[in-house]
Every structure is written in structure tokens, then in C-alpha cells.
Amino acid sequence: MRSTFHGLEVAKRGMFTQQSALYVTGHNIANANTPGYSRQRVNFVQTEPYPPASMNRPQIPGQMGTGVEAGSIERVRESFLDIQYRGENNKLGYWEARADALKKMEDIMNEPSDSGLSKTMDQFWQALQDLSVNPENEGARSVVRQRGLAVVETFHYLADSLTSIQNDFANHINVTIKEINSIAEQLYKINQQIGEIEPHGYLPNDLYDERDRLLDQLSNLVNIKIEAKPSGGNALKVAEGIYDVYIVDDTGNQYLLVGGNQSYKTLSIQPSNAANPETPTGPVTQLVLKDVTTNSTTNIPFTSSGKLKGLIEAYGYVDGPDVKGIYPEMLKDLDNLAYSFAKRFNEVHQQGYTLNPSNKGGLFFEDLSKLAGAAKAIQLSSNIDDLNNIAASSQQNEPGNGLNAIKLANVKNSNFANLQDPVPDPSITYPITAGTLQSYYEGMIGKLAVDAQQANRLMNNSEVLRQSVEERKQSVSGVSLDEEMTNMIKFQHAYNAAARTITAIDEMLDKIINGMGVVGR
Numbered sequence: 001m002r003s004t005f006h007g008l009e010v011a012k013r014g015m016f017t018q019q020s021a022l023y024v025t026g027h028n029i030a031n032a033n034t035p036g037y038s039r040q041r042v043n044f045v046q047t048e049p050y051p052p053a054s055m056n057r058p059q060i061p062g063q064m065g066t067g068v069e070a071g072s073i074e075r076v077r078e079s080f081l082d083i084q085y086r087g088e089n090n091k092l093g094y095w096e097a098r099a100d101a102l103k104k105m106e107d108i109m110n111e112p113s114d115s116g117l118s119k120t121m122d123q124f125w126q127a128l129q130d131l132s133v134n135p136e137n138e139g140a141r142s143v144v145r146q147r148g149l150a151v152v153e154t155f156h157y158l159a160d161s162l163t164s165i166q167n168d169f170a171n172h173i174n175v176t177i178k179e180i181n182s183i184a185e186q187l188y189k190i191n192q193q194i195g196e197i198e199p200h201g202y203l204p205n206d207l208y209d210e211r212d213r214l215l216d217q218l219s220n221l222v223n224i225k226i227e228a229k230p231s232g233g234n235a236l237k238v239a240e241g242i243y244d245v246y247i248v249d250d251t252g253n254q255y256l257l258v259g260g261n262q263s264y265k266t267l268s269i270q271p272s273n274a275a276n277p278e279t280p281t282g283p284v285t286q287l288v289l290k291d292v293t294t295n296s297t298t299n300i301p302f303t304s305s306g307k308l309k310g311l312i313e314a315y316g317y318v319d320g321p322d323v324k325g326i327y328p329e330m331l332k333d334l335d336n337l338a339y340s341f342a343k344r345f346n347e348v349h350q351q352g353y354t355l356n357p358s359n360k361g362g363l364f365f366e367d368l369s370k371l372a373g374a375a376k377a378i379q380l381s382s383n384i385d386d387l388n389n390i391a392a393s394s395q396q397n398e399p400g401n402g403l404n405a406i407k408l409a410n411v412k413n414s415n416f417a418n419l420q421d422p423v424p425d426p427s428i429t430y431p432i433t434a435g436t437l438q439s440y441y442e443g444m445i446g447k448l449a450v451d452a453q454q455a456n457r458l459m460n461n462s463e464v465l466r467q468s469v470e471e472r473k474q475s476v477s478g479v480s481l482d483e484e485m486t487n488m489i490k491f492q493h494a495y496n497a498a499a500r501t502i503t504a505i506d507e508m509l510d511k512i513i514n515g516m517g518v519v520g521r
Contacts, residue, residue, distance in 0.1 A: 004512075006050070006064070007505040013067030014498035017044060020070045021491040028479050036213035038075040038477040039484075040205055045071030074238055075205040081473045082212060086219035088466035090306045093220035095459035097310025101169065101326050102452035108161045111445045118441060120154045121412070123147050128409035132402035135392035136355065145384055148364065152378050155338050159331065159375035166327040169315040173269065173284075176221055176308050181266045183218045184245070184257050187211060188264035191242040195261040198241070199233020208240055215245070222306040223248045229260055247289075250303040255289055263293040270299070283316040283323045326451075331375070333444045336431035339374035340440075343428050344419075345411050352391030352404030361391025361404070371431055412438055 003009075021042045031037040049063035110116045124147040131140045190211045197204045218224055225248050228241040235241070245258035258264045268288045289298040302312050316325035323332075342365040352361040363381040368374050383389045394403035417434040432440050 004509070006066075007508075008502060010065070010067040011498045011501040011505065013047065013069060014501070015495055017042070017068045017070050018491045018495040018498060020073075022488065022495065024073055025484050025488050025491060029481065029484050032479040032481060032484075036209050036216075037479065038077045038205070038209050038212075039479045040073055040075050042073055043071040044068050072203055072236055072238060073205065074203050075208060076477055077208075077212070078473070078476045081469060081476060082215075085466065085469045085473055086216060086224065088462055088469055089216060089219045090223050092459065092462035092466050093307035094305050094310045095455055095462050097307045098313065098326070099452070099455035099459045101165075101310070101314035102448065102455050104165050105162070105326065105330060105448060106452055108158060108165065109445060109448065117151075117154050117158060118438075118445075120147075120150050121437075121441075124151050125409050125412045128405050131390070131392050132405035132409065135402040135405055136399055138387055141387040141390050141392075144390055145380070145387060148384070149380055152365075152380055155334070155375045155378050158334055159373075162327055162331050162334070163376075166315055166331075169311055169327070173308070173311045173315060176311060177267050177269065180218065180221050180308070183214050183221075184264045184266070187214055187218075187243070187245060187258045188261070190214070191258065191261040194240075195231045195242050198231040198235040198239045201234045201236060203236060203239060211243065215243075218245070220306060221308050222304040224257070225254060247300065247304050249301050250305060253300075255298060255300045257289065263291055265289040265291050265298075283318045283325070283328065284312045285318045330444070330448070333440075335371055335374040337375070337437065337441055337444070338378045339368055339371050340416065340430045340432040341411075341437055342368055342374070342378050343425075343430065344414055344416075344437075345408065347425055347428070348404070348407050348411055349391050351394075352407070353393040353396050353398075353401075354391050355388040355399050357397040357399065359389070362389060364390070412436065 021044075024040050024042050028039045045068065047066045047069050050066050051060070051063065111118055113119065124144075127140070127144045127147040131137075131144050134140055190207055194204055194207050194211070197207070215224065215226065225246045227244045227246070229244060230241045231239065242260040243258065244256065244260050246254040247257050248254050256265065257267075266289070268290065269284055270286050270288050284302055287300050287302050289300060290296070302309060302317065312325075314326045316323055316328040318324075346363050346365055346367070349361045349364040353359065354361060362383045364384055366377075366379040366381050368377055392405040392408075393399055393401040394407070395401045413436050415434075415436055416430050416432045419430075435443070
């Protein structure tokens, strides 16, 4: 037989459940502007009907509902959009780092401009042309020396500035490595907390949000993959579990970074400074993962796309026998230019004659002993401190002959694929094997411009795609105040209706208790 108070219990459950929904709505509204917050909802579940199927069930027409209860409180999140967002965020991190490196390089090279290397060398060639007109003029000779000194100083400035920015990228790599390690540790600790809560049948939504926020942040730095594992116990079916986090390289190989709630690994650079193993001191060969529990290490390539890869490509990395990277390659090209320029110019200068009829030209630039670091090492020869030692003449005893000054000016147009008079020194191997000094430098600047344009274009494209996914994420997970106000009204009305049901049943019971069975009055 049904209980007299059955209706009261059904209405009470309705009130309590609608009240819980109102509380969750208030929580959503309170966190409308909280970064990383995902809106939450109450999952309404019908309670078990009465009577249950059994041999001794009461003979009534059918099962009657017993009301509603809050089955769980879960956040509204779409994992597919999370995967999409992290993929685009990873691309954006890489192209942002690359575009930033190229932008800094463009600022240093400063081409085209009136103060760049191209303009400074043009002024040097023009000074030699002027000297050829009046080779005995001390003023013209002084201008050649000063213009040559300006070329030297410009090479020094470019090499020093590029090296300084390259070292800044080494520090930036260090900061990024520390950020990755900090996120890995935080993810490990959050996994531990989730692993302690889920087995009791709860959903730690706030911890889920914090974990996803950290994963989004990590995806900007390296390419990652997540695998969920059940936490065991009495965890709900909708529980998200604990995460294994892997770093994925460009070929798809996976390297464990966070092993659920068991352990995590720290990242470092190889080669590294003995005093600070996270700071690169030379071109990067690979990364090293070290388990904080077992101290075991795993070597991994740095080809996991993201900000870290972009920074390493800017700083420099080892690729077989070569050192590649944005700044190492530009410094190498600058060394090639300085070395070829100084060697070829000295070669032509030594074929001419000074104002002293008996003296052939000596070195105009100090002899460079090696190619590496030529842009930093190039210097005017001390011979040129005496302006009379500039070899402008092509003939002995003809100080007014300016033909060698013309040849010196034409070094600009020397084709290194087929060098002519004077015959090149066979002991010199020129790193520039084709084209002229001018075309080689124009090729350097042209490649820089194309690379920077590509990086900026792809950075903007990645930003647009990430923003598009972010908007879709917000449409699913974000708090809409209009929607929450609508829900508030809906739950309030349901609460009021359940309360009104209790009032109606109370009136019925009052009639039964106080208005029936009174006889003899």
C-alpha cells in the first residue's frame, strides 16, 4: 500500500534537486569571468519507482514515480574542441617564436636603409671611384680609409648584435624549459588530487578545469598527446580519470612526460653547461627527459613542434655535421661575406702600387686566419694608417695612375665563379663560389625577408584558426549570462511548483486528519 506521505517525499525531492540546480547556476554566474572555467550543470536523474519488482509487491495498477535527484554535477566540455585548440595553439607557439626571431634579425640588418651594410659598402666603393680620379689627393685617400673603417665597424656591429640576440634566445630556451618542467610537476600533483577524489564518486570539476588550463599552456610550448586512465574505486562513468601526458615529435614518436599520478619527468638541453644543465652553451643536439623518481634518462629529439622548437631553431641546432638555425646561418653568411670581401680586396690591393714608387701595395685589411668569426675579426691593416700606402696605381713610378683604384672599386662586381685579373691566390678558398659580393648580400637579405614574410603569414593564420576554435569552445563551455538567467528562472519556477505541491498535499492531509472521522457532533 502506498504511503500517505508519498506525495510529500516526491515534492521534497523536487525542491531539493531544483535548489541544487539553482546553487550550480549561481556558481556559474559567479565564475563568468574566471579564466579557464567551464560551466557546470546538474544531471537530473529519476529516482527508483515504487513498488520495485518483487514477489510481495502491492497490487496497484503500475509503478509510481518517486521523484528526482541530482545524479551528478559535471562540467560542460567537448574534448574534441580541446584537441583542436591545442593543435592550433601548438602551431601558433612555433610560428610566433620564429616570427619574433626573424623580426629581431630584420631590425639588426636594417635593410634597405641609409645605415645598413649595403649602403656603407656602396659609400666605400664610391670613395675608391673618387680616388681613381685624383689618386694623389690626401683627402680622397683619407675618405677611402674612413669608409673602409666604416665597413669594418658595420661588420662588427652586425656580428656582435646577432650574437647578442642569439644568446638572448639561449636564455629564453632556459625559461621555456623551466616553464615546461613547472607545468609537468603541477599536472602530476593535480592527477594525484583527482586520483584521491574520483574513487569516492565525486567529480572534481575545478581540478579538471585547472588541468585543462595547464595542458592548453603546455601545448603552446611543445606538441603533446593525452591518454586518460581510470582512477578506480567507485568513480562515476563520466569521471575523466587521470592523464598520461606525452611529448610527440615530428615523426609521431611519443615520450612520456607525466605518468598519471605515479611520476613525472623534467626536461633539459644537451649539450649543456655543467653549472646549469638547462642552459645551452652551444648548438642543441637533443633534449633529455629525466624521471624524478628513478633518475632514469631518455634522449629525445627537439623536433616537437611548438614554441620550444621555434626558439631552438632560432638559437641553433646540430643537423649531422652541420650547425643550422636562423642566427647561426646568418652569422655564417656574414662571415662568408666578410672573409671573401677582405681576401679579394687584399688580393687586388697587393697588385697595385703606393705613392712610394718602389713599394707595391700591402694588406688593406688584416689577413684573416680563419673563416669562422670573420665578421668579428675583420680589421683595417696598420699599413693603412699611413695614407700613402693605399695602392691606387697600377704601374710602378706612376703615382697619378688611378687604374688600381678602379680595380679595387670593381671588387664589388667580381664574379666569384670566374675570377679574372689579378689571378687569384691558389691558396685562398673563397666560401662564395658564385655571383658577386653584392648579389650574395642581396640573397642573404632576400631570404631573410621571404622567411619573415612566411613566418608572419603563418603566425596570423594560426592565430585566426586558434581564435575560431576558442570561440567554439566558449560557445560550449563558456558561461552565458543570458542562458544562466533563463535557467535560474526555470529552476525557480520548478522549485515554487514543488513547494506548491507540498502545500496542496498538506491541505489534503489536513482534511483527512482534521475533517474526517469526527462523529457525534
